Amino acid sequence: MAANFWTSSHYKQLLDPDKVDVVQRLDKEKGLTLEEFRLIKIHMSLQIWKLALHVKVRQRVIATATTYLRRVYTRKSMTEYDPRLVAPTCLYLASKVEESTVQARLLVFYIKKMYAGASSSDEKYRFEIKDILEMEMKVLEALDYYLVVFHPYRPLLQLLQDAGITDLTQVAWGLVNDTYKMDLILIHPPHMIALACIYIACVLKDKDLTTWFEELRVDMNIVKNISMEILEFFEYCRLDSKGNILIPEDRINAALNKVAAKP
Amino acid sequence: MIPGTDSGGGSAGEDDPSLAKRVADRYLKREVLGEGTYGVVFKAIDTKANRLITGQTVAIKKIRLGQYKEGVNFTALREIKLLKELKDPNIIELIDAFPHKGNLHLVFEFMESDLEAVIRDRNIVLSLADTKSYLQMTLKGLAYCHKKWVVHRDMKPNNLLIASDGQLKLADFGLARIFGSPDRKFTHQVFARWYRAPELLYGAKQYGAGVDVWAAGCIFAELLLRRPFLQGSSDIDQLGKIFAAFGTPKPSRWPDMVYLPDYVEYQYVPAPPLRTLFPMASDDALDLLSKMFIYDPKARITVQQALEHRYFSSVPAPTKPSLLPRPPPKGESQNQKPSDFNPQEGPIVLSPQRKLRRVTLDHDGLAGSTFRSEKAGENVKEVRHMDGTTSQSGSMPMSIDLGAMFGSRPPPRPTLNSVDRSHLKRKLDLDAEFDHL
Numbered sequence: 207m208a209a210n211f212w213t214s215s216h217y218k219q220l221l222d223p224d225k226v227d228v229v230q231r232l233d234k235e236k237g238l239t240l241e242e243f244r245l246i247k248i249h250m251s252l253q254i255w256k257l258a259l260h261v262k263v264r265q266r267v268i269a270t271a272t273t274y275l276r277r278v279y280t281r282k283s284m285t286e287y288d289p290r291l292v293a294p295t296c297l298y299l300a301s302k303v304e305e306s307t308v309q310a311r312l313l314v315f316y317i318k319k320m321y322a323g324a325s326s327s328d329e330k331y332r333f334e335i336k337d338i339l340e341m342e343m344k345v346l347e348a349l350d351y352y353l354v355v356f357h358p359y360r361p362l363l364q365l366l367q368d369a370g371i372t373d374l375t376q377v378a379w380g381l382v383n384d385t386y387k388m389d390l391i392l393i394h395p396p397h398m399i400a401l402a403c404i405y406i407a408c409v410l411k412d413k414d415l416t417t418w419f420e421e422l423r424v425d426m427n428i429v430k431n432i433s434m435e436i437l438e439f440f441e442y443c444r445l446d447s448k449g450n451i452l453i454p455e456d457r458i459n460a461a462l463n464k465v466a467a468k469p
Numbered sequence: 470m471i472p473g474t475d476s477g478g479g480s481a482g483e484d485d486p487s488l489a490k491r492v493a494d495r496y497l498k499r500e501v502l503g504e505g506t507y508g509v510v511f512k513a514i515d516t517k518a519n520r521l522i523t524g525q526t527v528a529i530k531k532i533r534l535g536q537y538k539e540g541v542n543f544t545a546l547r548e549i550k551l552l553k554e555l556k557d558p559n560i561i562e563l564i565d566a567f568p569h570k571g572n573l574h575l576v577f578e579f580m581e582s583d584l585e586a587v588i589r590d591r592n593i594v595l596s597l598a599d600t601k602s603y604l605q606m607t608l609k610g611l612a613y614c615h616k617k618w619v620v621h622r623d624m625k626p627n628n629l630l631i632a633s634d635g636q637l638k639l640a641d642f643g644l645a646r647i648f649g650s651p652d653r654k655f656t657h658q659v660f661a662r663w664y665r666a667p668e669l670l671y672g673a674k675q676y677g678a679g680v681d682v683w684a685a686g687c688i689f690a691e692l693l694l695r696r697p698f699l700q701g702s703s704d705i706d707q708l709g710k711i712f713a714a715f716g717t718p719k720p721s722r723w724p725d726m727v728y729l730p731d732y733v734e735y736q737y738v739p740a741p742p743l744r745t746l747f748p749m750a751s752d753d754a755l756d757l758l759s760k761m762f763i764y765d766p767k768a769r770i771t772v773q774q775a776l777e778h779r780y781f782s783s784v785p786a787p788t789k790p791s792l793l794p795r796p797p798p799k800g801e802s803q804n805q806k807p808s809d810f811n812p813q814e815g816p817i818v819l820s821p822q823r824k825l826r827r828v829t830l831d832h833d834g835l836a837g838s839t840f841r842s843e844k845a846g847e848n849v850k851e852v853r854h855m856d857g858t859t860s861q862s863g864s865m866p867m868s869i870d871l872g873a874m875f876g877s878r879p880p881p882r883p884t885l886n887s888v889d890r891s892h893l894k895r896k897l898d899l900d901a902e903f904d905h906l
Contacts, residue, residue, distance in 0.1 A: 210617060215554055302546055305646075310540060339540040343568045346541065346549075351566045353550040354647075 211395060215352045219392075221280060226389040230283035233465055238284065242461035246284065248387045248443070249458045250275055250293040257294055260316040261308045263301055265383075269357045271300035272386040278348045280392065284465040287344065291333055295341040303353045310335045357391070358382045358400035365400055369418045371408070378407040381436065388439055394432055398424065402432035496529060496576070507542045507643070508532040508572075512579065515564075526579040527564060531572050541573055544643035549575065551619055551642045559610030561630060561640040577640075580630035582796050584637065588626055588691055590796040597751065599794060600692045601780065602787035603629075606637035607685055612772040614639065615678045620648045622659040624684035626691060635790030648677055660684055662707050663697050667718070668766050670708050672731030679766035682775065686761030693747050693754070708735065715762055716740025723765040753780040 211217055229243045251272045258268045274296040278287060294313050301308040314335050321332070362382055366372050381403035385391065390399050401424060408415045419426060443453075499512040508531045515525045532545045552563035565576035584603060587593060595603075607629055614621055623644040630640045644659050655676065657669045666683035668676055690698035699714060701707025712718070717737045720727055743755050750758070757780040760770035770778070781787065 213617065298540065302540075302543055303550055307543065310538070335538065339534075339538075340571075342540045343571075343573060346566075346573070347568060351549050352553050353546070354554050 211356050211397075214354060214356060216354060216356050217395065219277075219352060220395070221392050223393055226276075226280055226392050228280070230279070230285075232283035232285040236285055236464050236467065238461065238464050242457075242464070243279075243284075245453055245458060246289055246461050246465075247276060247279065247389075249453055250289045251387050252453075253290075253293045254297050256320065257297055257313065257316055260320070261297075261301075261312055263297075263306055263308060264304065265359060266357060267297070267300050267304045267306060269359070269386055269391075270304055270355045271297040273355045273357075273391050274300060274345065274349060276389050276392055278345060282348050287341075287348070288466065289462065291337055291341050292345060294333070295338050295345050298338055299342055299345055299353075310338045313338065355391075356396045358385070358396040358403065361397035362400035362403065365397070365404060369404070369415055371404075371413060371415070374404070374407045374411055374413070377410060378403045381406055384439075385436060387443075388435065390432060390435065394428070398428055398432060401429045402436060405429055405433045406436060496527065498529075502528060507544050513576075515576070528577045528579045530575040530577065532575065534572060545573065545575065547645065548642045551645050551647075555614065555617060555619065555642075557610060557613040558636060559606050559638055560613060561638045578632065578638075580638065580640070581633050582631040583627045584629040584631065584688070584692075585626035586796045587631065587794070588695055593794045593796060595692060595695070595794065596785070596788070597754075598785040598788040600689075600754075601785070602790065602793055603637055603692055604685075604689050605776070605781055605787050606790065607639070607688060608772050608776050610637070610639040611681055611685060612776055614645070615681070615772050618647050619645050620678055621645050621681050621684075623661070624681050624688065625661045625664050626688055629688070631793075631795060635793045635795065637790070662701055662704065663687060663699055665704075665707060666766065667708060667711055667764055668726075668729060670704050670711075670731070671726065671729035673729050676766060678771065679769045682761050682769055682772055685772070685775075686758060689754075689758055689761065690747070693750050693758075712738055714740070714746060715764070718764040725765070725767075751780075751783075753778070753783050756780070 227240070227244065229238055229240055233243065254271050254275065255268055258271070271293075275289075275293055278292055278296070279289075294317055298308060298310055298313055314333060317333060359379070359382060362378055363375070366375055366378060378400075382400065385399055385403065401419075401422070404415070405419070407413075419429070495517050496513040496515055499514065502510045502512050504510070510528055510530050513527050513529050515527050530545075532542050534540070534542070549563065549566060552561070556562065561580070562578045563575060564578060567574055567576075584607075587595070587603070607624075611621065611624070619642075621639060621642065621644070623641055624639075628639065628641040630638050632638060646655065648655075655674055657672050657674060657676070659665075660669065660680065664684035664687045666676075666680045669680055687698050699707065699710040701710045712735055716739050717735050718726060726732060743759055744750075747755060747758070757770075757775060757778045760778070761775060763769040
């Protein structure tokens with residue numbers, strides 16, 4: 207979307223880093239730790255991704271859905287907004303907003319399929335269409351009805367073109383995808399995230415773009431800080447042989463059970 | 470950023486119970502204003518002090534939740550999404566949104582009237598300055614949308630609402646889209662037919678802000694003529710009407726035309742001088758009008774350029790919004806509407822008889838000197854105005870209107886008809902798929 211980011215609600219809604227990644231009071235009372243809170247968000251971002259692969263939507267839809275999910279939890283507790291339901295609902299809402307509607311019926315079908323025969327906790331993932339539609343209204347409210355989200359993908363392609371390093375597209379694009387496992391999109395303008403991903407890609411692929419970066423009129427300190435955050439995140443996550451993030455299922459379940467437990 | 474503070478901060482527990490009672494608590498429900506495309510609109514009084522005003526009148530759209538299968542209505546969602554990004558004096562303000570009893574409610578500022586009512590009210594005389602003011606406000610709202618990369622796609626007089634202070638505001642963004650992506654394909658089934666640009670009628674899938682400019686041109690013409698300018702009865706007929714007015718375009722004037730999906734060659738007709746169509750318009754008005762009606766969307770004037778056109782800087786200056794002539798507020802006028810189209814005596818005279826005659830005279834003069842071939846049609850038009858109540862109901866199918874065919878009644882003002890709507894929805898992969906459920 208080429209609409210103007212600087213006049214958008216997205217820009218106005220950008221948050222201070224210390225306002226993001228804060229465990230809500232109700233969740234804290236249930237004993238949810240910050241780390242568990244993060245793990246659940248990562249896990250749910252991955253769930254959105256997996257579900258999206260089944261229903262085949264554009265990358266933007268996944269990115270928008272994940273942004274919604276993360277925005278919701280800067281305001282609402284997981285105790286009241288069950289992440290297992292919020293995640294598919296965000297995908298449903300994002301698909302409508304991004305004009306490539308996925309039916310709730312299909313989502314419900316694939317959720318059931320994904321968790322059929324899975325571990326013991328699969329019961330809690332079973333939702334009906336009605337549940338998603340009810341949650342849709344609550345998510346809309348939690349988002350304060352602000353629905354337009356900008357993403358780093360478009361600026362990324364433009365910047366790569368401008369720098370003449372389109373051969374790095376795949377690496378950088380993958381990095382941008384990974385940033386949605388963090389809260390970066392709630393904090394930084396999308397083009398800054400794109401620049402950070404290019405910066406990392408250059409380091410990884412041994413390209414020297416110092417002059418190009420210097421000519422850009424952006425605060426390189428911020429770009430470097432975002433890059434550091436992304437790299438720290440990779441260190442934090444254990445990756446499997448294919449580079450996928452591995453989260454021990456028992457830890458996720460333990461965390462989810464905390465917020466699901468009746469007081 | 471109205472609700473951001475109260476719903477954003479606290480934990481959710483405090484929000485829900487208060488919200489449930491909000492309609493009763495905050496908004497005092499009044500009479501139903503009308504049935505929208507996706508729900509009922511009613512008038513209400515906002516009891517909460519908002520921007521230092523208490524007792525502000527608002528219009529609340531209660532959005533029906535389909536058959537409880539599709540969730541929040543898609544059109545409503547588009548409107549919410551865009552209106553949350555668009556804040557401008559010439560765009561309707563979405564004040565609030567909230568769920569109540571399972572339905573989503575959208576709270577808009579209350580608007581007294583709309584431009585269609587102004588144009589149609591025969592008791593209103595629009596001076597050159599008045600017309601200029603209405604057009605300027607329309608273009609200002611549109612310019613703001615285009616600056617934000619939003620195409621409205623449903624510009625027509627009854628989507629241009631008029632506030633109690635005379636400000637004209639663009640409303641109904643249910644068809645609007647963000648058009649940033651250059652290669653995205655859009656449906657051409659947008660706009661009510663009479664306001665559809667030629668590229669849309671030729672089936673263009675990739676189009677831009679120019680479609681809104683064409684529609685604004687039609688609205689400008691309608692303000693000048695006091696009747697819809699190009700009243701096609703089908704898409705083919707619409708193109709015919711356009712070509713009759715501006716001449717059949719040659720590929721030299723519009724090179725991309727021949728590549729459009731639904732392009733068909735029309736028999737060549739030369740353009741009559743624009744002056745004959747708008748005998749009362751000033752030279753500046755005609756110049757602006759001709760630029761808004763340029764066939765090639767790439768060459769068509771942009772909204773920003775239109776606003777900078779000398780028409781707006783030359784005398785007379787646009788009338789101040791608060792001084793513009795307006796029909797009586799919607800609520801009151803509703804019962805009186807038929808009286809405007811009284812069959813025998815013409816409009817019930819609220820203003821001096823002289824005034825009335827002058828308007829009618831202009832009207833005949835226009836019709837007589839313009840489409841000679843349509844003279845018969847024009848006479849018929851008078852008849853239509855007389856039984857305006859029936860044509861207003863709009864329940865008639867518009868593609869086959871026997872009345873119009875046999876000359877007893879020209880076609881009713883078309884909106885997006887059900888065929889277009891369902892076509893549009895199908896294009897958007899919406900309802901058609903839900904039907905399989």
